Amino acid sequence: MKDNVVLTMRGICMTFPGVKALQDVDLTLYKGEIHALMGENGAGKSTLIKCLTGINNFEAGEIRLDGIDGPIRNHSTLDAQKKGISTVYQEVNLCPNLSVAENLYIGREPLTKFHTIDRKAMVEGAKRIMADLDFDIDVTQNLENYSLALQQMIAIARAVDMDCKVLILDEPTSSLDDNEVEKLFGLMRRLRDEGVSIVFVTHFLEQVYAVCDRITVLRNGQLVGEYPIAELPRVKLVAAMMGKDFDDLADIKPEGGADLSNAEMMIDAKGLSHKGTIKPFDLEIRKGEVVGLTGLLGSGRSELARAIYGADKAQTGTLKVKGQEVKINAPIDAMNLGMGLLPDDRKAEGIIADLSVRENIILALQAKRGMGHLLSRAEQEKLADEYIETLQIKTASKETLIKQLSGGNQQKVILARWLATDPDFLILDEPTRGIDVGTKTEIQKLVIQLAQEGKSIMFISSEIEEMLRTCNRLAVLRDGAKIGELDGELTQEQVMAAIAGGGDSE
Amino acid sequence: MKKPENAVKERRQINGNTLLLLITIGLFIVMYAVGCVIYAGKGFTHLQNFLNILITNAGLLCVACGMTCVMLTGGIDISVGALIAMDCMLLAVGMSEWGMNPILLCILVLVIGVVFGMFQGFCVGYLEIQPFIVSMAGMFFCRGMTAVISTDQVSVPSDSLFYTWANAKITIPFGGYYNKKGILQVPYIRVGVVIALAVLVIIFLVLRYTKFGRSLYAVGGSEQSAAMMGLDVKKTKMEAYVLSSFLCSIGGICYCLNTMAGSVSQATGLEMDAIASSVIGGTLLTGGVGNVIGSFFGVLINGTISSLVKTNGKLLSSWANIATAALLCFFIVLQSVFALLKDRKK
Numbered sequence: 001m002k003d004n005v006v007l008t009m010r011g012i013c014m015t016f017p018g019v020k021a022l023q024d025v026d027l028t029l030y031k032g033e034i035h036a037l038m039g040e041n042g043a044g045k046s047t048l049i050k051c052l053t054g055i056n057n058f059e060a061g062e063i064r065l066d067g068i069d070g071p072i073r074n075h076s077t078l079d080a081q082k083k084g085i086s087t088v089y090q091e092v093n094l095c096p097n098l099s100v101a102e103n104l105y106i107g108r109e110p111l112t113k114f115h116t117i118d119r120k121a122m123v124e125g126a127k128r129i130m131a132d133l134d135f136d137i138d139v140t141q142n143l144e145n146y147s148l149a150l151q152q153m154i155a156i157a158r159a160v161d162m163d164c165k166v167l168i169l170d171e172p173t174s175s176l177d178d179n180e181v182e183k184l185f186g187l188m189r190r191l192r193d194e195g196v197s198i199v200f201v202t203h204f205l206e207q208v209y210a211v212c213d214r215i216t217v218l219r220n221g222q223l224v225g226e227y228p229i230a231e232l233p234r235v236k237l238v239a240a241m242m243g244k245d246f247d248d249l250a251d252i253k254p255e256g257g258a259d260l261s262n263a264e265m266m267i268d269a270k271g272l273s274h275k276g277t278i279k280p281f282d283l284e285i286r287k288g289e290v291v292g293l294t295g296l297l298g299s300g301r302s303e304l305a306r307a308i309y310g311a312d313k314a315q316t317g318t319l320k321v322k323g324q325e326v327k328i329n330a331p332i333d334a335m336n337l338g339m340g341l342l343p344d345d346r347k348a349e350g351i352i353a354d355l356s357v358r359e360n361i362i363l364a365l366q367a368k369r370g371m372g373h374l375l376s377r378a379e380q381e382k383l384a385d386e387y388i389e390t391l392q393i394k395t396a397s398k399e400t401l402i403k404q405l406s407g408g409n410q411q412k413v414i415l416a417r418w419l420a421t422d423p424d425f426l427i428l429d430e431p432t433r434g435i436d437v438g439t440k441t442e443i444q445k446l447v448i449q450l451a452q453e454g455k456s457i458m459f460i461s462s463e464i465e466e467m468l469r470t471c472n473r474l475a476v477l478r479d480g481a482k483i484g485e486l487d488g489e490l491t492q493e494q495v496m497a498a499i500a501g502g503g504d505s506e
Numbered sequence: 507m508k509k510p511e512n513a514v515k516e517r518r519q520i521n522g523n524t525l526l527l528l529i530t531i532g533l534f535i536v537m538y539a540v541g542c543v544i545y546a547g548k549g550f551t552h553l554q555n556f557l558n559i560l561i562t563n564a565g566l567l568c569v570a571c572g573m574t575c576v577m578l579t580g581g582i583d584i585s586v587g588a589l590i591a592m593d594c595m596l597l598a599v600g601m602s603e604w605g606m607n608p609i610l611l612c613i614l615v616l617v618i619g620v621v622f623g624m625f626q627g628f629c630v631g632y633l634e635i636q637p638f639i640v641s642m643a644g645m646f647f648c649r650g651m652t653a654v655i656s657t658d659q660v661s662v663p664s665d666s667l668f669y670t671w672a673n674a675k676i677t678i679p680f681g682g683y684y685n686k687k688g689i690l691q692v693p694y695i696r697v698g699v700v701i702a703l704a705v706l707v708i709i710f711l712v713l714r715y716t717k718f719g720r721s722l723y724a725v726g727g728s729e730q731s732a733a734m735m736g737l738d739v740k741k742t743k744m745e746a747y748v749l750s751s752f753l754c755s756i757g758g759i760c761y762c763l764n765t766m767a768g769s770v771s772q773a774t775g776l777e778m779d780a781i782a783s784s785v786i787g788g789t790l791l792t793g794g795v796g797n798v799i800g801s802f803f804g805v806l807i808n809g810t811i812s813s814l815v816k817t818n819g820k821l822l823s824s825w826a827n828i829a830t831a832a833l834l835c836f837f838i839v840l841q842s843v844f845a846l847l848k849d850r851k852k
Contacts (some may be wrong), residue, residue, distance in 0.1 A: 077733075077734055077736075078736040081736055087734075092731075093728070093730060093731040093734040093735070094727065094734075094735070095723070095724045095728050095731050095732060095733050095794070096727055096794075097723060097726070097727035097729035097794035097795055098723055098724060098727055102720060102724075103735075106721075106724055106735050106737065107717075107735050107736040107737050108736075109717060109720070115716075116711070116715035116716055117714075117715050117716060117717065119714075119715070119719065144848070158639070206710075340784075413712060474507070
């Protein structure tokens with residue numbers, strides 16, 4: 001093995017029923033580098049990681065690890081951990097009911113001479129580990145008392161303390177805000193300098209350029225190439241991931257846009273609020289308009305949408321839909337008024353993992369019609385076929401279980417679910433989070449197309465760029481309150497300034 | 507913008523689970539104090555009354571300790587009542603009809619408990635069958651076996667060594683009182699209480715200071731995470747059921763020391779008492795939260811209710827059930843409220 005090379009994967013092949021998930025994929029990891037593993041959903045990133053960590057049993061190829069003679073094959077994550085390969089996933093894999101110290105040490109607790117756990121040594125060790133990484137926290141508190149970002153850092157701290165040579169971070173930044181991401185990057189850089197090799201899987205292009213040294217790009221289960229970061233500018237990276245030249249995203253929005261100020265009023269909220277989540281706000285949305293909600297994570301974007309939709313029943317204020325004052329007590333009322341909400345937590349609130357694509361698509365329409373009016377099988381299949389076709393959902397068949405689809409395609413199914421109810425007003429909460437660039441563009445185009453057809457859309461996203469591309473108007477939120485609206489030609493800087501606000505920002 | 511560290515400090519809060527335990531302990535004290543005031547004339551204030559609660563519920567305490575361990579993993583074991591009946595029947599028949607040595611019999615009972623627990627644990631841990639179904643099968647099996655051994659009400663012979671153990675009084679050097687005839691009544695406990703308290707202390711230490719104990723919490727907190735952190739989830743689950751059945755068998759011996767008999771309908775519903783005690787003591791059915799100190803007070807509350815109803819003398823004994831039902835509701839609602847508050851804070 002060459003000097004400095006920590007890990008090589010050569011010619012990895014892996015087949016799932018009917019799909020070649022990986023064909024002849026290589027990955028080389030050097031000591032002390034941050035290596036981005038990029039690709040669209042379904043490109044094979046997760047599969048490759050799982051081959052490395054022993055969750056998937058690859059069919060051909062070999063993995064070699066520095067310090068071990070001959071090829072290795074892990075049979076479980078535990079196996080991989082013992083060889084120095086640790087993984088931290090997007091969802092934190094720690095126990096919320098145990099203390100931070102226990103989470104750091106479980107499975108390898110310091111023992112007293114009676115073979116019982118030395119709690120004192122454990123707490124002290126935990127303090128030392130956290131202090132080493134510049135975190136000043138009470139390690140005896142339960143993990144659940146800390147923010148998701150900190151939990152993730154603790155997961156990383158655990159991995160690092162277990163002498164890991166290879167640290168795999170699988171979409172670690174998806175649920176973090178900018179500040180927390182910066183903190184994570186600081187930690188990653190530091191570990192790199194200490195000689196840890198990091199594989200960083202992410203969808204955020206900016207983040208790749210912020211921390212990574214080299215990039216390996218996969219597409220459709222095949223290796224596209226491995227590049228030093230300096231040799232692969234953003235446009236080329238996207239092109240490599242998509243396998244085609246990136247169509248100019250800025251062009252998807254029709255020039256100027258129609259003047260909607262005289263269009264019919266769709267939603268007219270006055271003083272709507274829900275205690276503890278969103279302070280009273282006014283919001284007007286006209287027919288054919290795309291209104292974006294922008295603000296930091298936790299600023300009340302989703303909460304505002306939930307108050308309109310009745311997911312959190314509004315406690316004050318009035319809501320007019322198409323000029324009629326209405327009372328929404330629960331989501332079903334909103335649905336009957338022609339609303340739809342695509343929730344941000346796709347896994348928990350969107351998909352029903354063990355139902356088929358067809359069943360997932362017809363769900364909302366069936367609920368709206370009520371149990372007395374069952375959709376016939378033929379109708380269901382027609383709907384499913386129609387949307388698989390129009391949204392280009394990549395699935396083996398309409399009877400495939402939705403959990404077998406990639407994230408982007410799951411999102412399309414959920415979109416189809418709402419489109420099937422033919423809504424006049426659609427709330428999309430982070431519809432493009434965690435999905436690949438290509439599908440993102442498709443969804444953005446779809447949003448604009450829907451608006452042109454006369455539907456009103458509320459669009460929530462953390463990516464300002466994306467909002468600028470798709471929205472006619474932006475409502476800005478901060479600390480659970482709507483603080484203003486922006487329209488006209490905007491730049492990212494203007495929006496960020498509005499989000500940050502004056503005075504209390506540092 | 508706020509720095510994360512500041513955010514961290516804001517999140518510090520009183521641990522809801524500790525609070526639940528304190529409420530349980532407080533409730534027991536209040537209940538007992540009320541009993542002392544109302545039934546002062548009927549001997550409720552004497553130390554012996556409290557000790558009697560321990561004597562009657564020694565078996566239940568052992569079972570509740572085991573149940574808590576199983577519930578910590580997110581499981582449940584409803585076979586325990588039937589297993590106790592089988593143990594008692596085996597002890598009674600073994601001594602009276604087969605003439606077996608009581609020490610040997612006790613060992614046999616414990617071995618049966620372990621084997622039985624291994625079977626149940628294997629089904630739950632390795633075959634991943636619902637614990638409710640597995641232990642329900644176990645319950646039917648044990649009840650059935652009890653009847654196979656004997657359908658009669660069998661008593662432990664009064665000339666056996668076991669009888670001597672059962673009647674041994676361990677006196678307490680304080681808290682005595684003079685009865686109406688002026689004779690000093692020295693408070694005492696029985697062997698079963700000593701065994702049960704020993705079990706309580708050992709399990710408390712095991713849960714807190716051993717890898718196995720912490721693994722139970724980890725598995726109950728998040729099975730997937732526990733596996734990711736390198737714990738053997740299957741083995742841990744299996745061990746929890748082995749422990750439960752083993753402790754249940756110890757409980758069976760304590761139970762028999764108290765009743766001195768075996769019968770098919772013995773200890774019916776005891777599993778529910780054990781679950782109720784654990785829940786009242788702050789153990790969550792979803793796993794990951796709870797400890798045996800809480801369960802101990804759960805058992806005491808259970809016993810105090812019965813004792814109150816018994817001391818009253820006029821009340822139908824079923825009122826004890828209704829009181830337990832009310833308490834269970836109270837605690838479950840309390841747990842939910844705490845969980846909701848926690849979510850709200852996030």
